[in-house]
Amino acid sequence: MTESSNRTTPVRRVSSPPAAESTARHNITVDINGETIEAEVESRLLLTDFLRDRVQLTGTHIGCEQGSCGACTVLLDGLPVRSCLMLAPQVDGRSVRTVEGLAAPDGALSPMQQAFCDHHGLQCGFCTPGFLMTLTSLAERETPVTLNELDHHLDSSFCRCTGYMNIRAAARHALGLAHVEGKPAQGDGT
Amino acid sequence: MKPSPLDYVRATSVDHAIELLASDNDARLLAGGQSLMPVLNLRLGAPELVVDIGRIDELRSLEFADGDVPATRGVLRIGAAMTQTEVATHPDVNGRWPMLVAAIAQIGHPQIRNRGTVCGSLAHNDPQAELPAVAVALGATMIARSVRGERSLSADDMFHGAFTTALEADEMITAVEFPEPSPEQGWSFREFSRQPGDFATAGVAAVVRRNAGSIESRLVVFGLGGGPTRATLIEEALLNAAGPDLESSVIEQWAATLDPVDDAHTSARSKIRHAQRLLVEAVAEAWERM
Numbered sequence: 001m002t003e004s005s006n007r008t009t010p011v012r013r014v015s016s017p018p019a020a021e022s023t024a025r026h027n028i029t030v031d032i033n034g035e036t037i038e039a040e041v042e043s044r045l046l047l048t049d050f051l052r053d054r055v056q057l058t059g060t061h062i063g064c065e066q067g068s069c070g071a072c073t074v075l076l077d078g079l080p081v082r083s084c085l086m087l088a089p090q091v092d093g094r095s096v097r098t099v100e101g102l103a104a105p106d107g108a109l110s111p112m113q114q115a116f117c118d119h120h121g122l123q124c125g126f127c128t129p130g131f132l133m134t135l136t137s138l139a140e141r142e143t144p145v146t147l148n149e150l151d152h153h154l155d156s157s158f159c160r161c162t163g164y165m166n167i168r169a170a171a172r173h174a175l176g177l178a179h180v181e182g183k184p185a186q187g188d189g190t
Numbered sequence: 191m192k193p194s195p196l197d198y199v200r201a202t203s204v205d206h207a208i209e210l211l212a213s214d215n216d217a218r219l220l221a222g223g224q225s226l227m228p229v230l231n232l233r234l235g236a237p238e239l240v241v242d243i244g245r246i247d248e249l250r251s252l253e254f255a256d257g258d259v260p261a262t263r264g265v266l267r268i269g270a271a272m273t274q275t276e277v278a279t280h281p282d283v284n285g286r287w288p289m290l291v292a293a294i295a296q297i298g299h300p301q302i303r304n305r306g307t308v309c310g311s312l313a314h315n316d317p318q319a320e321l322p323a324v325a326v327a328l329g330a331t332m333i334a335r336s337v338r339g340e341r342s343l344s345a346d347d348m349f350h351g352a353f354t355t356a357l358e359a360d361e362m363i364t365a366v367e368f369p370e371p372s373p374e375q376g377w378s379f380r381e382f383s384r385q386p387g388d389f390a391t392a393g394v395a396a397v398v399r400r401n402a403g404s405i406e407s408r409l410v411v412f413g414l415g416g417g418p419t420r421a422t423l424i425e426e427a428l429l430n431a432a433g434p435d436l437e438s439s440v441i442e443q444w445a446a447t448l449d450p451v452d453d454a455h456t457s458a459r460s461k462i463r464h465a466q467r468l469l470v471e472a473v474a475e476a477w478e479r480m
């Protein structure tokens with residue numbers, strides 16, 4: 001059923017609390033940051049809560065649970081999505097990348113993470129995992145990214161601390177847009 | 191918050207999905223989840239069964255049918271599991287259905303469009319959503335299936351008031367068909383939203399074309415509360431017009447028929463002003479492209 005069942009990597013089974021409700025539970029197999037994870041999940045479990053509470057990857061944050069704030073953004077088969085707007089059973093057989101999957105196994109930061117350090121792209125850090133995942137998808141894309149496109153992606157997460165300019169500076173450096181002229185795109189109201 | 195207890199089934203085929211819809215009257219389809227999941231998380235809805243149609247192979251298609259004679263236009267058929275991103279980034283869609291691409295660019299954020307489907311947006315019919323208005327402007331047709339059979343719904347018949355459509359509770363949209371705009375047709379898509387990524391406060395999808403000496407148009411206004419609504423008074427005024435400039439008395443007469451309500455951010459009066467401005471701009475732009 002799942003592609004990951006053919007892999008040679010070890011499978012890790014994560015535990016679930018005993019059933020507290022009569023609704024169906026699902027056995028899922030998910031590739032998370034390159035590791036094959038098996039679990040039994042309730043139908044209504046959000047992907048965010050699965051990652052945080054069952055797989056113990058608490059880097060994916062929860063802000064609004066309605067798709068607006070971006071703190072919960074993860075990569076699903078390489079594309080950024082809101083993990084608060086997915087049920088855990090939906091990711092059976094798919095691959096999910098979280099902020100924990102960005103650094104190398106020896107702890108070396110990814111180029112985007114390093115750029116956030118170098119340019120002071122975070123303060124409290126609450127929004128950072130979401131920004132990093134969205135911007136990593138741009139960095140890993142084959143087609144070149146324009147400054148305008150970068151700004152539209154920066155619009156998609158809330159940061160209450162930095163005022164965005166240092167996040168933008170970090171992303172411009174990591175995306176090779178540091179020398180491209182351009183003011184931040186302003187909502188022109190249309 | 192978190193969803194209330196529910197059952198989840200991943201449908202493996204359209205037949206499977208419509209059987210589940212028919213057998214359980216508290217079942218809801220889950221496509222991209224970008225409208226349904228906030229509803230579940232906020233507990234504005236608590237269906238017993240959620241039927242996931244997002245991975246049904248037969249719905250994961252984007253087809254281009256050519257017209258049978260060179261003069262007839264092509265048709266773009268979008269399966270119900272195709273995301274907004276997949277549709278908007280397809281090179282042929284970009285070249286031949288520019289209004290669809292322009293409208294999708296205004297929907298939420300990239301992360302929302304990576305999951306949200308075109309058909310889900312049409313089925314949901316949020317009064318502030320772009321795609322129902324585009325479907326009316328371009329004369330799209332929805333294909334609906336239930337255990338009782340299949341039928342086609344024209345966009346003119348599909349959208350009723352806010353969040354209501356002609357779909358029956360046991361029906362699902364399997365695909366939407368957009369006829370290819372003719373080359374001599376001009377179009378414009380304009381909206382005002384408070385910040386990028388927000389739903390539209392007001393918007394206009396406009397199509398104009400010359401036909402046998404008169405001007406045929408479809409001017410669709412959205413965001414004002416009800417479903418997408420054609421500005422028929424303006425369409426009539428354009429019929430014999432020599433240019434895109436509209437008389438202010440006609441615009442005022444049309445504006446008087448609008449009936450939005452105040453909300454937390456925008457007064458009804460200012461919604462009407464936005465709609466008026468957007469309509470005038472859209473007619474001018476569409477005319478120029480004709």
Ligand SMILES: Cc1cc2nc3c(=O)[nH]c(=O)nc-3n(C[C@H](O)[C@H](O)[C@H](O)COP(=O)(O)OP(=O)(O)OC[C@H]3O[C@@H](n4cnc5c(N)ncnc54)[C@H](O)[C@@H]3O)c2cc1C
Pocket residue numbers: 066067068218219220221222223224225226227228270296297298299302305306307308309310311313314316318319320321357361362363364387388389390
């Ligand atoms: C932060 C945020 C911002 C957004 N901004 C915008 C915006 O600016 N403009 C906009 O238009 N939308 C916006 N959306 C909503 C988004 O476009 C949704 O993707 C879309 O409205 C619904 O598509 P979906 O595939 O996600 O449907 P779902 O959420 O899965 O379903 C929505 C409803 O339609 C029904 N349904 C789904 N598919 C079918 C089908 N094939 N047949 C019958 N019924 C079906 C479901 O049962 C449900 O009731 C936003 C969403 C978020 C979270």
Ligand code: FES
Pocket residue numbers: 061062063064065066067068069070071072073082083084085
């Ligand atoms: S928690 Fe998912 S977008 Fe805010």
Ligand code: FES
Pocket residue numbers: 121122123124125126127128158159160161162
């Ligand atoms: S660094 Fe604190 S919210 Fe962004």
